[in-house]
Amino acid sequence: xxxxxxxxxxxxxxxxxxxxxxxxxxxxxxxxxxxxxxxxxxxxxxxxxxxxxxxxxxxxxxxxxxxxxxxxxxxxxxxxxxxxxxxxxxxxxxxxxxxxxxxxxxxxxxxxxxxxxxxxxxxxxxxxxxxxxxxxxxxxxxxxxxxxxxxxxxxx
Numbered sequence: 002x003x004x005x006x007x008x009x010x011x012x013x014x015x016x017x018x019x020x021x022x023x024x025x026x027x028x029x030x031x032x033x034x035x036x037x038x039x040x041x042x043x044x045x046x047x048x049x050x051x052x053x054x055x056x057x058x059x060x061x062x063x064x065x066x067x068x069x070x071x072x073x074x075x076x077x078x079x080x081x082x083x084x085x086x087x088x089x090x091x092x093x094x095x096x097x098x099x100x101x102x103x104x105x106x107x108x109x110x111x112x113x114x115x116x117x118x119x120x121x122x123x124x125x126x127x128x129x130x131x132x133x134x135x136x137x138x139x140x141x142x143x144x145x146x147x148x149x150x151x152x153x154x155x156x157x
Contacts, residue, residue: 020097022132027095027102031087035076040133044068045075047082048140075137086139090122100128108141121147 026033047067069075092106104124109117120141127136 016099019099023097023100023102023128024095026128026132027104035079036072038134039072039075039079040129040131040135041072042070043072043075043134044070044136045078046138046140047078048138050141092124100130102126102128123147 026038045068049066067078069078086108089109089111090106091109092104094103094105096103096105102125104126106122106124107119108122109119111117121144123138123140123142125136125138125140126134129135
């Protein structure tokens, strides 16, 4: 077998193994601790736009955009919002490529006296070779902007 074919086969096997590993992490997410999930040098970004995150105690006083660096700071921020995310986030699509994961879904946001509003959300995660999250972004997205970006990439 030519060297190029062997390299492609090994790369395909590595990607398949990585995909299985990430799927296992996502399936067992609730069973792992933040220390098991997060790399020491993680960078966490919350891009929630106009969404009011002031009711979240650890993030009180922050605008809709927040950045945490390092496992301890990211862990505190995630612990403070995890209950709401777990209860109000519905993941509809998983995209896995190598050590990168994109989750698409809806976040139900309860507004005083107005019921709930469903907002489109994207969670991007990059894992390191130790299978820990080194970068995570949770963002409320404008679907029209997202559709335009996808359309622009596909046009010659």
